[in-house]
Amino acid sequence: xxxxxxxGGGLVQPxxxxxxxxxxxxxxxxxxxxxxxxxxxxKGLEWVSxxxxxxxxxxxxxxxxxxxxxxxxxxxxxxxxxxxxLRAEDMALYYCxxxxxxSRIQVFDYWGQGTLVTVSS
Amino acid sequence: QSAxxxxxxxxxxxxxSITISCxxxxxxxxxxxxxxxxxxxxxxxxxLMIYEVSYRPSGVSNRFSGSKSGNTASLTISxxxxxxxxxxxxxxxxxxxxxVFGGGTKLTVL
Numbered sequence: 001x002x003x004x005x006x007x008g009g010g011l012v013q014p015x016x017x018x019x020x021x022x023x024x025x026x027x028x029x030x031x032x033x034x035x036x037x038x039x040x041x042x043k044g045l046e047w048v049s050x051x052x053x054x055x056x057x058x059x060x061x062x063x064x065x066x067x068x069x070x071x072x073x074x075x076x077x078x079x080x081x082x083x084x085x086l087r088a089e090d091m092a093l094y095y096c097x098x099x100x101x102x103s104r105i106q107v108f109d110y111w112g113q114g115t116l117v118t119v120s121s
Numbered sequence: 122q123s124a125x126x127x128x129x130x131x132x133x134x135x136x137x138s139i140t141i142s143c144x145x146x147x148x149x150x151x152x153x154x155x156x157x158x159x160x161x162x163x164x165x166x167x168x169l170m171i172y173e174v175s176y177r178p179s180g181v182s183n184r185f186s187g188s189k190s191g192n193t194a195s196l197t198i199s200x201x202x203x204x205x206x207x208x209x210x211x212x213x214x215x216x217x218x219x220x221v222f223g224g225g226t227k228l229t230v231l
Contacts, residue, residue, distance in 0.1 A: 037167075044124070045159070045167065045210050047220040059218055095166060106212065106220040107157050109178060111166035 002026040002110040004096045009115030012086055020115055022079040022096030030054070030074035033099030035106055036081050038092035039114070048094070049081065053102040064090075083117070091119045125150065125211055125223035132229040138199040141226045143211030144192060149221055151192035155214035158187055158196045161225075162207045170209075171196060198228075206230040 008020040022034070036048040049060045049070040058070055069082040079096055093116050097108035126144040133139040143150065143158075150156055156174045159167040169178050171187035174194060184199045194213070198205055211223040 044225040045161075045212075045222045047212070047222065050220075061219060100169075100172060104218075105155055105214055107155070107169070107172045108159075108167070109169050109172075111168070113166055 002098060004098060004110060004112035006094065006096045006112045006115035009094065009117045011118045011120065013121050014087060014119055016086055017082070017084045018086060018117060020081040020083065020094055020096075020117075022112060024077045024079065024096075024098070027098065029072075029077040031102060033102055033104045034072055034079045035097045035099055035104075035108055036070060036079075037095045037097055037108065037111075038090075038117075039095070040089075040092040043092075046092070047106060050099070050104040050106055051079070052104045057104045059104055086117075086119045088119050091117060093117075123221070125213060125221055127209075127211060127223035127226045129224070130227045130229065132231055133198075133201045134231045135201055135203065137201050138197060139201060139228065140198075141196045141209055141211075141228070143194040143196070143213075143223050145194075145213055145221070146192055148216040149213040150189065150194050152216055153214045154189070156187070156189060156194040157212045158185075159210045159212070160205075160207045161210065167210065201230055203230050 003025045005023045035050045093114040096112040098110040100107040100109045158171040161167040175187045
């Protein structure tokens with residue numbers, strides 16, 4: 001059974017940093033691209049970032065490019081999102097999602113339950 | 122990249138069919154066959170229902186089908202059931218190698 005468990009969310013002040021983690025199990029992690037998608041309270045889905053199976057291809061939404069960094073550790077079956085210079089508009093539930101293929105074309109066939117990031121002073 | 126356009130809400134009675142549209146541009150929906158649809162129940166994570174315009178993942182009911190014409194993709198749900206009541210989001214790969222979602226459609230089963 002595929003499981004994705006996010007952690008690292010919490011309350012952070014504007015301008016500060018936070019690192020999200022996603023622990024994956026139930027599939028061969030290094031065969032698939034991985035992704036982060038967020039959802040602000042009461043709002044729709046927003047793609048944040050994607051990373052191919054071997055970290056060779058990485059993409060970011062314009063809204064986070066230059067502030068967020070996605071990475072993965074295939075030996076630890078883990079995905080990460082380093083978020084710097086956080087803004088109020090980054091406040092959202094952050095989902096880790098498994099890609100349907102090894103490329104970073106974004107089709108998400110499994111999702112975690114999300115970790116909540118609150119940005120407030 | 123602007124969000125794809127979906128109707129805010131649709132409704133139907135049990136047993137009926139409904140269609141949700143998703144309109145983009147020639148740089149996303151119209152260019153690639155990488156349109157997906159996700160179902161999200163309140164308080165739950167989204168679930169993949171359709172990918173690459175018309176393919177159903179294993180385990181998804183064949184009451185769900187997808188299609189595309191030009192810059193508009195569509196999700197059709199036939200034989201509407203109470204459990205289908207949820208929010209539905211479309212998404213498309215774009216020419217800038219990013220992904221854009223639609224604003225979401227709330228489906229109400231009357």
